[in-house]
Amino acid sequence: MLLRLPVRSTPLDRQLYPFYSSPYFPNDTTRPHVFDIKWIRENPDAFDAGLKKRGLESAAGKLIEIDEARRSHLTALQDAQSRRNAASKEIGKAMAAKDQAAADKLKAEVADLKERIQTGEEKARELEMQLNEVLSAIPNLPLDDVPLGADENDNVEVRRWGEPPKFDFEPKQHFEVGESLGLMDFETAAKISGARFVVLKGALSRLERAIASFMIDLHTGENGYTEYNPPLLVKDAAAYGTGNLPKFAEDLFRTTEGFWLIPTAEVSLTNMVRDEIIPADQLPMRCTAWTPCFRSEAGSAGRDTRGMIRQHQFSKVELVSITTPEASLDEHERMTASAEKVLQRLELPYRTMLLCTGDVGFASRKTYDIEVWLPGQNAYREISSCSVCGDFQARRMNARYRAGDKDVRFVHTLNGSGLAVGRTMVAILENFQQADGTVIVPKELRPYMGGMERIEPAA
Structure with a gap:
């Protein structure tokens, strides 16, 4: 027997965001999302309809917004990692060509990219935690044959x-x-x-x-x-x-x-x-x-x-x-x-x-x-x-x-x-x-x- 979710319709931020500071939320960002965010992106209306049945406001838009920020950051992070790998190879070529100025410039770029990537990885973990925490505060979606009702x-x-x-x-x-x-x-x-x-x-x-x-x-x-x-x-x-x-x-x-x-x-x-x-x-x-x-x-x-x-x-x-x-x-x-x-x-x-x-x-x-x-x-x-x-x-x-x-x-x-x-x-x-x-x-x-x-x- 599970504890009941009180039915209410409040602003989304007040429904979901208080759980960001919870000391009981697991900080392992490798775990799967509580809800399939890909499914939510592809079926936002169905997701919001399920929440509406529970007396809750729409959440798909906010979740997609958080996920877009996460995905955009991950893309930029991957691009930086790819550029660092490429620049590292170019250093060898510059050194072989005895172009010290080019090698020094590339080394400086690699060092900068390394710092940016470390910062970016921490930011990626934060964004992943943010998404999963918001998802964790959302109740399960009822099946179609569950009758509509308030209490x-x-x-x-x-x-x-x-x-x-x-x-x-x-x-x-x-x-x-x-x-x-x-x-x-x-x-x-x-x-x-x-x-x-x-x-x-x-x-x-x-x-x-x-x-x-x-x-x-x-x-x-x-x-x-x-x-x-x-x-x-x-x-x-x-x-x-x-x-x-x-x-x-x-x-x-x-x-x-x-x-x-x-x-x-x-x-x-x-x-x-x-x-x-x-x-x-x-x-x-x-x-x-x-x-x-x-x-x-x-x-x-x-x-x-x-x-x-x-x-x-x-x-x-x-x-x-x-x-x-x-x-x-x-x-x-x-x-x-x-x-x-x-x-x-x-x-x-x-x-x-x-x-x-x-x-x-x-x-x-x-x-x-x-x-x-x-x-x-x-x-x-x-x-x-x-x-x-x-x-x-x-x-x-x-x-x-x-x-x-x-x-x-x-x-x-x-x-x-x-x-x-x-x-x-x-x-x-x-x-x-x-x-x-x-x-x-x-x-x-x-x-x-x-x-x-x-x-x-x-x-």
Whole structure:
């Protein structure tokens, strides 16, 4: 699940240029451009149309202007290098002809050209960095079948599964259920760490572990994913590769040693192919991991302040696919079905939403949100986002595959929650709550709970 890009229409300079001074932007000018600048030059209207769908102003003209300056400078630099090479040869000829004056003049020219070339190479690096930084601040372009819209109110329901349960009592929200069981403690968590943390105890602590184990077993046993246990701390380049940096630095936690705590295992899993050329017969790669995740929730002040819906620390089972361009859209449907299967097995009602252009994430071309029914809120709430990113992340990571002997192309990347473990617990507590305050354990989870069928209040 990626962080959302706020929809806005502001002057281009204010949209893009603040990132020039970002300390988290990689300074390697040999890496590929985040967007294919050649394609932008040849298709400026199509590029701007994609930005317009996201509520952003045109950018092709400014990008082409920066690129023209870069290309013009590179041409002048190449001309200077060619002239230096030619002049160096002419020095030998002048010396052979015993024309010292001509040789001295040529030597002076070569020295001047050498200085100009050194200065020009530094300028070329600056122009290359400038272009890539501007490109790095631009979100991915949505696919044609993504509905136009400004925000979540314009998302389109694709399908719905299961019927919301009917209660003969007023259903409670999950934190009311958990606290009444004596197994969910927000006050102690606040004493230890502050707001947006929780301490789980006893059966609820085991339930979280059971949910994650069930999900991992399902994805590896039936859905064809390989389980990984990746690092939770990543470098700048890894967070940049998935699109979290530089734009969303404030949404992440950073250590004093310069590592970033992962907001999702997508960052670690996707970056396993960074700077790699993968043989085509090894694709698709399907990866899954159950990890803690950490988010500052910088833009969510006042939202979901009670309970486990939006916390600084939570656990999630992530799904990541690395595939070819031809297979990525089918893989997107497959990944979404894999996430939906978890809810079906747990008998939790849900609906699947196709996000509109104003709500789709920064790195995504197309996203399905799966929303589970929460009786205590009388609403559907997001429990998974499954996104296809095209080559957007692959370009940032320089991740490629070999399609033939000489044909090397960028891979396509996909990611999705399969599912958010804490939110799945929330859904179980609310959908399976009983009038006496107990909670029925879904049948699929009972083997992971030592045969427990019902969660009782703590003794």
